[in-house]
Amino acid sequence: MLDLWIQNGKVFMDGCFTTANVGVRDGKVVVITDADETFDAKEVLDLQGQYLIPGAIDTHMHVRDPGHIERGNFYTETLAAAAGGVTTIMEHPISVPPQYNVEILENRIRRAEKQCVIDFCFYGAAGGEFPEEITKLARDGRIVAFKTFLHAAPNGREQEFKGLTMADDGQLVVGMQELAKTGLLCAFHAEDNDLIQYYIKKFKEEGRVSGRDHALSRPVITEVQSVERVLRFAKETGARVEIAHVSTPQAMELIKQAKQNGMDVYAETCPHYLFLNEDDLEKYGPFAKCNPPLRKQELVDQLWKYVNDGTVDYIGSDHSPFLYEEKARGLDDIFAAVSGFPGVDLRLPLMLNAVTEGKIKLEKVIELLCVNPAKVFQIFPKKGTIRVGADADFAVFNFDHTTIVDKKKNYSHAKDIAIPYDGKKMNCQISYTILRGRVLMKDGVVDESAKAYGQLVCPQK
Numbered sequence: 001m002l003d004l005w006i007q008n009g010k011v012f013m014d015g016c017f018t019t020a021n022v023g024v025r026d027g028k029v030v031v032i033t034d035a036d037e038t039f040d041a042k043e044v045l046d047l048q049g050q051y052l053i054p055g056a057i058d059t060h061m062h063v064r065d066p067g068h069i070e071r072g073n074f075y076t077e078t079l080a081a082a083a084g085g086v087t088t089i090m091e092h093p094i095s096v097p098p099q100y101n102v103e104i105l106e107n108r109i110r111r112a113e114k115q116c117v118i119d120f121c122f123y124g125a126a127g128g129e130f131p132e133e134i135t136k137l138a139r140d141g142r143i144v145a146f147k148t149f150l151h152a153a154p155n156g157r158e159q160e161f162k163g164l165t166m167a168d169d170g171q172l173v174v175g176m177q178e179l180a181k182t183g184l185l186c187a188f189h190a191e192d193n194d195l196i197q198y199y200i201k202k203f204k205e206e207g208r209v210s211g212r213d214h215a216l217s218r219p220v221i222t223e224v225q226s227v228e229r230v231l232r233f234a235k236e237t238g239a240r241v242e243i244a245h246v247s248t249p250q251a252m253e254l255i256k257q258a259k260q261n262g263m264d265v266y267a268e269t270c271p272h273y274l275f276l277n278e279d280d281l282e283k284y285g286p287f288a289k290c291n292p293p294l295r296k297q298e299l300v301d302q303l304w305k306y307v308n309d310g311t312v313d314y315i316g317s318d319h320s321p322f323l324y325e326e327k328a329r330g331l332d333d334i335f336a337a338v339s340g341f342p343g344v345d346l347r348l349p350l351m352l353n354a355v356t357e358g359k360i361k362l363e364k365v366i367e368l369l370c371v372n373p374a375k376v377f378q379i380f381p382k383k384g385t386i387r388v389g390a391d392a393d394f395a396v397f398n399f400d401h402t403t404i405v406d407k408k409k410n411y412s413h414a415k416d417i418a419i420p421y422d423g424k425k426m427n428c429q430i431s432y433t434i435l436r437g438r439v440l441m442k443d444g445v446v447d448e449s450a451k452a453y454g455q456l457v458c459p460q461k
């Protein structure tokens, strides 16, 4: 007797779709068959030709728990993830405090275990203040990667960035040497802070504080300069690096060349750099403010080239929940608002919608959102694949129904600021999210009783 029998799905296996049935027992896939045979199961889902893919894995998610639970917690933000076909998140530290040592990590894992609806991985914080903690965190074996920033903690956010920054070249070289010893990947937020501070000061003095001025204060060179620096230090030290949320084709070209030169470097981009542009920043102001900023449509068009040519390894949401007030204070002065916005629920729908617009192949979307994240962060083949023995994590979708994004239906605690995509029509529907054989979402309604069902996922050795 199986726990779950899923029949008549277009199942993603070995890079393509095959009509098949999938049987699940004890949270794992135990049988896949294309024959007409049926197995007895406690629960049967007939997909009637819908697509069945490995559950989506979000490589870039922020939860503010603990420290800023008024911005949402592990429960609310993973409910939002489940609504969008996501079965595993990778949490990036900007929490209070960031997990720069084993004790803090342990505390955050315990909190996540009590609340998460879906499975979760943690990044560790790597910083110049506590380089000795880098090896200890890696040896602990529970983080999938590290994350760091290339500037001192911003004023007023010292606690959120503690142990999470490599503020100068000295800290960068020491930090990278330590990272190289661990063999773990480190994600870099790559923006040149000196240049940005110069522009912001100048813009404020000139009274240029509109939405678009946020983008103009962080021009392309701020990303390019920083990516060049990270790549140079990575080459020198042998550290494995990821450039997080790449926003410009110019930076992508540098990463592409580094890859061609044999460097172990990875590129992430986010849906907002592919579906929004500088005009949206002018239109929505602080609600479209993120770092790096949205770019001109011309650059957005060029960025797609790197998504399709293999330079981009995975697409993360950079889901960043904040309070409405924290964003709204930027309505009159863009520089007064916090940066980042939610989007974990829309990453898969947006990319599927892009398939219907001819921007990308469906198989490529699955590779970028489901398969590659599992492979790069070493949670494959437990996650990221549909095969016998893997976790029974799935997203089910179709292109037969359209959906309209409605922020009121968003499960994120930060739904009030989920404005830029509100009202957008998507030519697709995510109809199920299934984690280890349990249906967590059906037709947009998430099973809110699944609190604490999520488990920690560690990299496999």
Ligand SMILES: [Zn+2]
Residues within 6 Å of the ligand: 060, 062, 092, 318
């Ligand atoms: Zn982020």
